[in-house]
Amino acid sequence: MYKSILTAAFAALFSLNAYCADIWIDVRSSDEFQSGHLPGAVNIPHTEIAERIGEVSKDKNDTIHLYCRSGRRSGQALETLQKAGYKQVINEGGYEDLVKKTKAP
Numbered sequence: 001m002y003k004s005i006l007t008a009a010f011a012a013l014f015s016l017n018a019y020c021a022d023i024w025i026d027v028r029s030s031d032e033f034q035s036g037h038l039p040g041a042v043n044i045p046h047t048e049i050a051e052r053i054g055e056v057s058k059d060k061n062d063t064i065h066l067y068c069r070s071g072r073r074s075g076q077a078l079e080t081l082q083k084a085g086y087k088q089v090i091n092e093g094g095y096e097d098l099v100k101k102t103k104a105p
Contacts (some may be wrong), residue, residue, distance in 0.1 A: 021063070024067070025056065025064060026041045027068045028068050028069055037101075044056070065079060067093060076083070
């Protein structure tokens with residue numbers, strides 16, 4: 001009996017996670033974005049994040065990963081999104097550091 005309750009609880013948890021997106025946003029300028037970006041990332045400059053976040057996420061529980069050149073602009077974008085009510089926002093730092101991490105063995 002406990003096993004079936006536990007199984008049902010895990011199934012419900014995983015089905016809820018299926019409704020939450022995992023979004024990567026490059027908050028650099030469009031020129032910086034064109035010079036290289038992470039696969040699947042969307043470009044929304046940090047100065048436009050409040051106005052344009054709805055283009056990629058209307059669910060304030062989506063996990064949103066932000067990056068820029070050094071982490072400063074993504075930090076500003078994080079604060080803006082948190083003020084707008086987004087709960088799962090992560091400043092991933094600088095683009096070059098992320099590229100290095102993905103190439104590490």
